[in-house]
Amino acid sequence: MSQQAILGIIGGSGLYHFEGLEDVQSVEVTTPFGKPSAPILLGSLEGTRVAFLARHGIGHHILPSEVNYRANIYALKQMGVRFVVGVSACGSLRHDYKPGNFVIPDQVIDFTRDRKRSFFGEGLVAHISTADPYCASLSRQLYEAALSTGVETHQGGTFITIEGPRFSTRAESHLFRAWGISIIGMTTCPEIFLAREAEMCYASLAHITDYDVWHLAEEPVNVEMVIRTLSQNTAAAQQAIRTLAARLDENTDCECSRALEKALITDPARIPPETRQKLALLVDKYLKP
Numbered sequence: 001m002s003q004q005a006i007l008g009i010i011g012g013s014g015l016y017h018f019e020g021l022e023d024v025q026s027v028e029v030t031t032p033f034g035k036p037s038a039p040i041l042l043g044s045l046e047g048t049r050v051a052f053l054a055r056h057g058i059g060h061h062i063l064p065s066e067v068n069y070r071a072n073i074y075a076l077k078q079m080g081v082r083f084v085v086g087v088s089a090c091g092s093l094r095h096d097y098k099p100g101n102f103v104i105p106d107q108v109i110d111f112t113r114d115r116k117r118s119f120f121g122e123g124l125v126a127h128i129s130t131a132d133p134y135c136a137s138l139s140r141q142l143y144e145a146a147l148s149t150g151v152e153t154h155q156g157g158t159f160i161t162i163e164g165p166r167f168s169t170r171a172e173s174h175l176f177r178a179w180g181i182s183i184i185g186m187t188t189c190p191e192i193f194l195a196r197e198a199e200m201c202y203a204s205l206a207h208i209t210d211y212d213v214w215h216l217a218e219e220p221v222n223v224e225m226v227i228r229t230l231s232q233n234t235a236a237a238q239q240a241i242r243t244l245a246a247r248l249d250e251n252t253d254c255e256c257s258r259a260l261e262k263a264l265i266t267d268p269a270r271i272p273p274e275t276r277q278k279l280a281l282l283v284d285k286y287l288k289p
């Protein structure tokens with residue numbers, strides 16, 4: 001694996017390129033899981049090598065359910081990325097998390113049902129732990145960077161991913177609130193789980209664009225509303241990531257880089273050679289004699 005970048009940024013709605021990247025190169029990448037959503041922009045940000053990928057493609061033409069999350073994460077892994085920041089527009093499910101604010105969540109609930117959610121299968125079985133799906137160290141660094149932009153930033157909260165592409169019904173939104181969930185989006189799962197399988201640290205920079213559909217005094221969410229709020233927020237999101245890049249502490253004390261250590265169960269003798277080869281980048285260090 002060549003070390004072309006250490007920090008991966010997955011841009012969500014409203015973030016299709018990254019201002020201020022230096023020495024930028026656009027790279028077409030292929031992976032054993034297909035092609036990522038767009039060419040990857042490789043460049044330098046405050047002296048840190050960065051890989052930027054637009055989750056929904058340039059021009060936003062890929063549905064949340066259609067995103068090839070496996071190819072996106074695998075492509076970043078192939079480039080040597082160790083730290084991934086997923087930028088996401090989201091709805092708020094609580095009064096005190098307001099449109100325009102940032103949230104650095106610390107838990108997820110996966111309500112998706114129509115997505116490829118693992119690199120494993122085809123004769124090689126693994127079960128990773130996702131008890132704490134976010135990297136605490138990267139999330140802490142991202143929180144401090146987001147706070148430094150002056151935007152009101154909340155540390156912690158549960159982020160639910162719905163399948164979409166439709167927004168929630170009022171009954172669903174009230175249910176999610178009753179469950180104590182803080183924010184809602186359509187893309188964090190399975191991106192976060194695949195990053196864990198690929199032993200990368202993952203944190204979300206979630207910017208709140210709306211109050212979903214539960215708030216009696218607010219208009220129900222629509223795309224126009226999301227884009228209007230995003231247009232005011234993407235500069236701050238990029239500033240937060242620039243600050244993170246400048247201060248990135250690579251010596252984290254987390255266990256993300258050992259996520260597969262206790263996860264593989266298949267007898268190595270039973271792993272089909274094609275599968276072994278396909279997943280070499282992830283499993284070589286555990287299976288090589």
Ligand SMILES: CSC[C@H]1O[C@H](OP(=O)(O)O)[C@H](O)[C@@H]1O
Pocket residue numbers: 011012013014055056064087088089090164185186187188223226
């Ligand atoms: C444009 S509104 C719905 C859309 O916005 C969020 O995208 P992302 O998470 O990639 O920022 C949400 O998840 C939906 O995909």
Ligand SMILES: Nc1ncnc2[nH]cnc12
Pocket residue numbers: 089090091092162167168184185186209210211212213221226
């Ligand atoms: N309310 C909402 N529900 C799901 N995804 C969103 N993205 C932005 N706002 C959202």
